[in-house]
Amino acid sequence: MNKRNLILLGFALVVAAQLAVPAWMIMEREWTLRDGQVFKFRTRPIDPADAFRGRYVWLGLEPGVVKTRDVNAWHYDQKAFAVLGTDTNEFATVERLEHKAPAGQAAVPVHVGWTDTKKGEVHINWTGLDRFYMTEQKAPAAEIAYREHNRRTNQTCHVTVRVRGTHAVIEDLFMDGRPIHAWLKAHPGDK
Amino acid sequence: MSKQAIQWLYHELPRLVAQGLLTPEADAKLRAHYGPIEPARPARLAVIIFGVLGALLIGAGIMLVLAHNWEDLSRPVRAVLSFLPLVLAQGLAAWTMFNRPQSLAWREGAGALLFLMIGASISLVAQTYNISGDLPRFLLTWALLGLPVVYLLDAVVPALLYLWGITEWACHLRWEDGFAAGYWPLAALLLPLLALWLRAGRYRVRPTLLLWALCVSVTVAAGVTIERVLPGLWIMLYAGLFALMFLIGEFWYGAAEGFWARPLRHFGAAGVLVLAFLFTFEWPWKEIGWNYWYGGRFHHPAWRAIPDAVLGSLIPIAAIVLLGMTVRRKTPLGLLFGLAPILAILGYALASLTDTYAPSAGLFDLYLLVAGLWLLVSGIRINKQGQMNVGLLAITALLVARFFDSDLDFLLRGLLFIALGIAFLVANIVMLRRKGANHEQA
Numbered sequence: 001m002n003k004r005n006l007i008l009l010g011f012a013l014v015v016a017a018q019l020a021v022p023a024w025m026i027m028e029r030e031w032t033l034r035d036g037q038v039f040k041f042r043t044r045p046i047d048p049a050d051a052f053r054g055r056y057v058w059l060g061l062e063p064g065v066v067k068t069r070d071v072n073a074w075h076y077d078q079k080a081f082a083v084l085g086t087d088t089n090e091f092a093t094v095e096r097l098e099h100k101a102p103a104g105q106a107a108v109p110v111h112v113g114w115t116d117t118k119k120g121e122v123h124i125n126w127t128g129l130d131r132f133y134m135t136e137q138k139a140p141a142a143e144i145a146y147r148e149h150n151r152r153t154n155q156t157c158h159v160t161v162r163v164r165g166t167h168a169v170i171e172d173l174f175m176d177g178r179p180i181h182a183w184l185k186a187h188p189g190d191k
Numbered sequence: 192m193s194k195q196a197i198q199w200l201y202h203e204l205p206r207l208v209a210q211g212l213l214t215p216e217a218d219a220k221l222r223a224h225y226g227p228i229e230p231a232r233p234a235r236l237a238v239i240i241f242g243v244l245g246a247l248l249i250g251a252g253i254m255l256v257l258a259h260n261w262e263d264l265s266r267p268v269r270a271v272l273s274f275l276p277l278v279l280a281q282g283l284a285a286w287t288m289f290n291r292p293q294s295l296a297w298r299e300g301a302g303a304l305l306f307l308m309i310g311a312s313i314s315l316v317a318q319t320y321n322i323s324g325d326l327p328r329f330l331l332t333w334a335l336l337g338l339p340v341v342y343l344l345d346a347v348v349p350a351l352l353y354l355w356g357i358t359e360w361a362c363h364l365r366w367e368d369g370f371a372a373g374y375w376p377l378a379a380l381l382l383p384l385l386a387l388w389l390r391a392g393r394y395r396v397r398p399t400l401l402l403w404a405l406c407v408s409v410t411v412a413a414g415v416t417i418e419r420v421l422p423g424l425w426i427m428l429y430a431g432l433f434a435l436m437f438l439i440g441e442f443w444y445g446a447a448e449g450f451w452a453r454p455l456r457h458f459g460a461a462g463v464l465v466l467a468f469l470f471t472f473e474w475p476w477k478e479i480g481w482n483y484w485y486g487g488r489f490h491h492p493a494w495r496a497i498p499d500a501v502l503g504s505l506i507p508i509a510a511i512v513l514l515g516m517t518v519r520r521k522t523p524l525g526l527l528f529g530l531a532p533i534l535a536i537l538g539y540a541l542a543s544l545t546d547t548y549a550p551s552a553g554l555f556d557l558y559l560l561v562a563g564l565w566l567l568v569s570g571i572r573i574n575k576q577g578q579m580n581v582g583l584l585a586i587t588a589l590l591v592a593r594f595f596d597s598d599l600d601f602l603l604r605g606l607l608f609i610a611l612g613i614a615f616l617v618a619n620i621v622m623l624r625r626k627g628a629n630h631e632q633a
Contacts, residue, residue, distance in 0.1 A: 011343055
């Protein structure tokens with residue numbers, strides 16, 4: 001093989017790798033959106049101070065606290081798998097926390113916040129599921145609406161998340177039971 | 192010999208021949224020996240600079256346009272859109288590789304654009320699917336996918352972007368309490384390129400640029416890749432690192448002229464002086480050494496402390512070995528700056544064994560004073576205004592810091608400041624006069 005062909009081959013491999021990464025990201029998520037089990041998460045009010053907002057809505061999924069008997073087995077910033085279940089209102093719950101991904105069950109990777117040994121509670125952060133991207137004009141409006149709704153009428157907001165194994169993708173954000181884009185169109189002044 | 196020196200020589204030659212100091216034959220022989228000077232081509236340089244700037248601006252622009260978040264587009268359309276800039280940049284890079292392989296402007300520009308578009312493509316996918324950031328992972332993926340661009344296009348701008356990427360990655364990983372020592376093998380991936388460039392011409396612009404960037408990057412990385420299980424390790428590590436930089440610069444890049452052409456020497460010297468200044472305070476020496484070993488509170492596996500041991504010993508040792516070679520070469524500045532790691536180790540031992548801080552700080556008071564005086568005096572001797580001023584600055588910093596530590600009254604402090612100001616002015620005026628006189632004589 002001469003030098004030119006070698007370079008060509010190298011370039012082709014590099015190009016393929018560069019294309020493969022975003023392609024794989026897309027495929028993985030499309031699979032989850034198609035085949036994943038749907039979970040509805042309640043959302044909780046969010047901290048209003050964050051320099052990077054505007055382009056996305058910051059989500060705070062519930063539950064943020066998990067009762068567990070082995071509180072001491074968890075420490076700050078540890079990675080955990082939250083095994084999901086549903087309550088009587090069809091909202092997602094966390095059945096238990098696992099150190100390793102449980103086979104055959106929907107479980108989302110989370111990070112441990114702080115632990116309360118007295119109450120036997122572990123606070124968790126849904127680190128992979130905390131952003132919902134929107135255009136820069138709409139995101140602030142959506143966020144204000146989202147915040148108002150979480151506060152005022154207490155939990156008329158929820159997000160749907162598709163979960164396939166331990167892979168989770170946010171599907172949509174709902175306000176009063178309607179997708180956020182439709183809701184914003186219906187409430188142009190309500191910002 | 193550097194280009195400026197040859198230029199100066201060629202400028203002088205006709206006069207030397209006219210004065211009868213050189214025969215025309217000697218003149219011809221000298222010209223044959225040094226060869227013709229490559230004329231500087233400012234036009235070409237401008238094309239390269241504007242090519243790269245243009246590529247960077249277009250790349251940043253595309254990223255911002257994508258960041259606008261076109262939510263009205265459907266997911267498949269957005270998926271295609273995430274590939275579009277990347278594919279175009281790849282096409283441009285391919286075209287450059289095969290049609291303009293000689294053009295530095297095309298190579299640098301296309302390389303910069305492709306590097307940025309890799310990040311843009313991944314970001315857009317992340318946006319479409321609400322992937323919240325695992326920032327270190329994103330940075331690492333981006334940098335690694337971009338690294339081959341550096342080699343395929345033989346370009347420095349993608350190399351600088353790569354270096355930025357892995358440094359940023361190490362910092363974020365460290366911030367999240369991760370293990371960032373992977374930075375070192377990642378940085379080493381640039382070494383073959385650097386070696387190639389250095390062999391082609393040690394004083395060319397591109398290796399020099401890369402060396403400046405490496406100095407900054409390595410300085411940041413040395414701090415974020417150690418676990419700090421041994422309190423105060425940074426004292427020896429950084430003293431060794433800056434001394435090593437200076438000595439390498441002094442050893443293998445001695446013929447370069449000017450401040451910017453000698454990154455290792457000047458970055459290392461500045462590092463040693465700033466570090467020595469910090470070491471004249473007592474705070475770096477407090478609670479360091481084995482008595483304050485962090486092992487008990489360290490909740491990571493013990494192997495994560497290996498980089499501490501390797502870096503903390505290898506770098507100062509390398510610096511000291513080079514110092515030994517310097518002693519034989521008898522370069523006084525090398526001796527001066529090369530002493531820093533030995534003094535740091537001495538100060539460290541003093542502070543950790545006796546739990547007193549004043550002797551170690553005092554050691555560096557003395558060192559900074561000697562270094563400042565040396566630079567000042569030798570600067571005046573060899574007519575180097577920059578060196579003289581650095582020496583003066585070191586002495587000034589030391590005096591000011593010590594006078595603020597003490598409880599002297601304002602009158603005395605004021606008088607000291609006035610005296611230092613006068614010293615600066617007088618030294619510089621004298622130096623300028625002397626240079627002027629030299630010019631007239633010549």
